[in-house]
Amino acid sequence: xxxxxxxxxxxxxxxxxxxxxxxxxxxxxxxxxxxxxxxxxxxxxxxxxxxxxxxxxxxxxxxxxxxxxxxxxxxxxxxxxxxxxxxxxxxxxxxxxxxxxxxxxxxxxx
Amino acid sequence: xxxxxxxxxxxxxxxxxxxxxxxxxxxxxxxxxxxxxxxxxxxxxxxxxxxxxxxxxxxxxxxxxxxxxxxxxxxxxxxxxxxxxxxxxxxxxxxxxxxxxxxxxxxxxxxxx
Numbered sequence: 001x002x003x004x005x006x007x008x009x010x011x012x013x014x015x016x017x018x019x020x021x022x023x024x025x026x027x028x029x030x031x032x033x034x035x036x037x038x039x040x041x042x043x044x045x046x047x048x049x050x051x052x053x054x055x056x057x058x059x060x061x062x063x064x065x066x067x068x069x070x071x072x073x074x075x076x077x078x079x080x081x082x083x084x085x086x087x088x089x090x091x092x093x094x095x096x097x098x099x100x101x102x103x104x105x106x107x108x109x110x
Numbered sequence: 111x112x113x114x115x116x117x118x119x120x121x122x123x124x125x126x127x128x129x130x131x132x133x134x135x136x137x138x139x140x141x142x143x144x145x146x147x148x149x150x151x152x153x154x155x156x157x158x159x160x161x162x163x164x165x166x167x168x169x170x171x172x173x174x175x176x177x178x179x180x181x182x183x184x185x186x187x188x189x190x191x192x193x194x195x196x197x198x199x200x201x202x203x204x205x206x207x208x209x210x211x212x213x214x215x216x217x218x219x220x221x222x223x
Binding site (some may be wrong): 004008031033094095097098103 | 111114145152153154158165166168195200202204206208210211212213214215216217
């Protein structure tokens with residue numbers, strides 16, 4: 001698939017907000033997803049947004065989508081040490097495979 | 111727990127050998143996807159099955175094959191293994207329809223020596 005780009009690393013202090021950014025190129029993608037991978041574990045689906053939405057909020061998570069710029073972001077409010085993980089952005093057309101970015105490693109320091 | 115199970119959790123084998131990875135999807139999910147995760151390539155889609163039939167192929171090598179059985183579990187067969195096949199292999203399942211979220215299993219870590 002086309003490239004999904006993410007920055008590789010982000011470090012924040014506990015209690016601060018984290019913002020993880022992603023850009024995608026496939027205009028036909030209708031859903032965009034955020035997955036979390038903790039060390040030695042599988043991928044956990046965090047949230048997703050339909051491509052005709054601008055924003056979705058789910059507890060501490062806020063997803064913003066700028067379809068014109070093909071830019072997606074995940075904001076984690078009140079970041080905790082347990083949020084330290086790799087976060088993957090992915091795009092797809094439902095019913096077909098996910099196209100993943102390389103992942104952003106989030107380190108939360110006390 | 112996503113409801114997707116994969117066995118074995120770890121597999122160590124030698125070059126040239128053949129292995130089979132197994133995946134059981136979530137109850138009610140008809141579609142199974144296989145992905146490979148490696149440090150240099152990231153997460154790459156290999157192949158998708160839907161209700162027993164192959165639906166889509168990604169970057170799957172000819173040495174690799176898969177199938178989905180009538181009970182909907184799936185197996186990924188890797189043969190003539192090379193050192194570069196060492197990776198985490200994930201299975202995911204989805205309903206197919208609506209928002210079609212994919213839920214991932216814990217993965218099988220394959221080490222080829």
